[in-house]
Amino acid sequence: MATLFESEQMLDSIPICDTHAHLSFRHFDSDRHDILRTIERGVLSFVVEVGIDLDNSRKCIELADSEDHVYATVGVHPHDSAKVATGKYLETMEAFVSSSRKVVAIGETGLDYYRDLSPRKVQKQVFIDQLNLASKMKLPAVVHIRDAYDDALEVLRDEAPGTKVVVHSFSGDMECAKKIINLGFYVGIGCPITYKRNDELREVVRSIPLDRILPETDSPFLPPQEMRGKRNDPVNVRYVFSMISDLKGISLEECSGILLENATSFFGIRRREA
Numbered sequence: 001m002a003t004l005f006e007s008e009q010m011l012d013s014i015p016i017c018d019t020h021a022h023l024s025f026r027h028f029d030s031d032r033h034d035i036l037r038t039i040e041r042g043v044l045s046f047v048v049e050v051g052i053d054l055d056n057s058r059k060c061i062e063l064a065d066s067e068d069h070v071y072a073t074v075g076v077h078p079h080d081s082a083k084v085a086t087g088k089y090l091e092t093m094e095a096f097v098s099s100s101r102k103v104v105a106i107g108e109t110g111l112d113y114y115r116d117l118s119p120r121k122v123q124k125q126v127f128i129d130q131l132n133l134a135s136k137m138k139l140p141a142v143v144h145i146r147d148a149y150d151d152a153l154e155v156l157r158d159e160a161p162g163t164k165v166v167v168h169s170f171s172g173d174m175e176c177a178k179k180i181i182n183l184g185f186y187v188g189i190g191c192p193i194t195y196k197r198n199d200e201l202r203e204v205v206r207s208i209p210l211d212r213i214l215p216e217t218d219s220p221f222l223p224p225q226e227m228r229g230k231r232n233d234p235v236n237v238r239y240v241f242s243m244i245s246d247l248k249g250i251s252l253e254e255c256s257g258i259l260l261e262n263a264t265s266f267f268g269i270r271r272r273e274a
C-alpha cells in the first residue's frame with residue numbers, strides 16, 4: 001500500500017478526473033482562473049461542472065464552452081424545484097442542452113428530504129420530469145439523494161430504465177448501494193471516503209464493482225479529512241483515487257485507468273491524450 005505522500009507524487013503523472021464540481025459558485029470567484037489553468041496543465045483530464053438551477057446551468061455551459069477540459073450538465077437541484085415547477089423550465093433546459101456540444105448530462109436532480117427546501121411532492125415531480133428529459137435527449141442523469149433513498153430508488157426504478165444514472169456523493173448503506181448496482185446504475189464517490197468515521201462507505205466501495213464507481217469532489221463542498229472546514233477543489237479528487245485504489249488493493253495506475261474509463265464512457269467524453 002502506498003503512503004499518501006507517495007500516492008500524491010505518483011498521481012502527478014497519473015490521469016485523474018472529477019465528475020462533479022461547482023466551479024461556477026462564488027466560492028471560486030477569487031481563484032477560479034488559477035484552478036482552471038491547473039486543469040489545463042493536465043493535472044486533471046477533465047472536470048464535469050454540474051448545474052443546480054437554470055441560471056447556474058447557463059453559467060456551467062459558459063464555463064465549459066470556454067475551457068477545453070470542462071464539461072457541463074444542465075439541471076435543477078431538488079432544493080430549487082419549487083422555483084421552477086410551475087414554469088416552462090423543461091423547454092429552457094432542452095434549449096440549453098441543444099446550445100452546446102459540451103453538455104454531457106441532465107442534473108443534478110433528485111430528492112433531498114434532509115433539508116426539505118422544496119415540498120416533497122414538487123421535488124418528486126421535477127425529478128421525474130428531468131429523468132424523462134434525460135431519456136428524451138439520450139443523456140445520462142446525475143442524481144442527488146439525501147435522506148430519501150427509498151423514494152428516490154423507487155422513482156429511478158420506474159422512470160429511468162434505459163437511462164444511465166449516477167447517484168452522486170453516495171451516502172446510503174450497503175443494501176442501498178446494492179440496489180443501485182442491481183438497477184444498473186453508478187455510484188459517485190467523493191472525499192467523504194477519507195473521513196475517519198466513514199467505515200461503512202469504505203466497506204461499500206470494497207464490495208461494489210470498480211467499474212460502477214465514478215470519482216468526484218462536489219467542490220466547493222465535502223473536502224477530504226485533512227482539509228475539513230476548508231473549501232474543496234477538484235484537484236483533491238486525488239484523495240479519492242488514492243483511497244479507492246487502497247480499498248480495492250490494486251495499483252493507482254490500474255485504478256485510475258478504470259475510473260477514468262468509467263467516467264469517459266458514462267458521459268460520452270472523448271479523452272484527450274496524455
Ligand SMILES: [Zn+2]
Nearest residue numbers: 020050108218
Ligand atoms: Zn453537487
